Amino acid sequence: MRARHCLTTTLLVLSFLIVPGCGYNDLQGLDEDIKAAWSEVLNQYQRRADLIPNLVATVKGYAAHERETLEAVTQARSQVAGIKATPELLNDPTAFQKFQAAQGELSSALARLMVVVEKYPDLKANENFRDLQSQLEGTENRITVARKRYIDKVAEFNKMVRFFPTNLTAKYLLGMDVKPNFAVADEKAVSKPPDVKF
Secondary structure, eight states, X not given: OHHHHHHHHHHHHHHHHHGGGGTHHHHHHHHHHHHHHHHHHHHHHHHHHXXXXXXXXXXXXXXXXXXXXHHHHHHHHHHHXXXXXXXXXXXXXXXXXXXXXXXXXXXXXXXXXXXXXXXOHHHHHOHHHHHHHHHHHHHHHHHHHHHHHHHHHHHHHHHHHHSTTHHHIIXXXXXXXXXXXXXXXXXXXXXXXXXXXX
């Protein structure tokens, strides 16, 4: 009985010495950092989604016959709103990819809307539109920064999940796996230099 108690005590002491060295706390901290960075990404996406109805309404007043473009923006926003962006989304690569695709579609629809705006000098001169456009541009920049922070945190976490000995803690003790990261939808299109015409 006494030998069993000594063995239990020894194992307990060893676990207190080994667990901190196996990355347990670091993995937990990085997981929380990722959740915080993801929340900031979602915050900026929400900010953009909140601006869109006002932007569409302003453009609609000047460019009513551009119905197709305005509907595309509204539909893309609805698709984004239909995806539940929860922390669990980070653990599901398929759902994460679907979320990323919906955000990409919204970005594309907004870009088409800005092209339409170029046809309407009165709209471009409208103070309300200029303010909304400025807010949207600022939000797009914030999205870029928030995504970059998220990407950095995921890279740091994924290294710990894959490197020895923390990979043992991640896999067997915590059941953690690598997290999905943002990717370019069409790498070939991005890698091709743009055509510049004068």
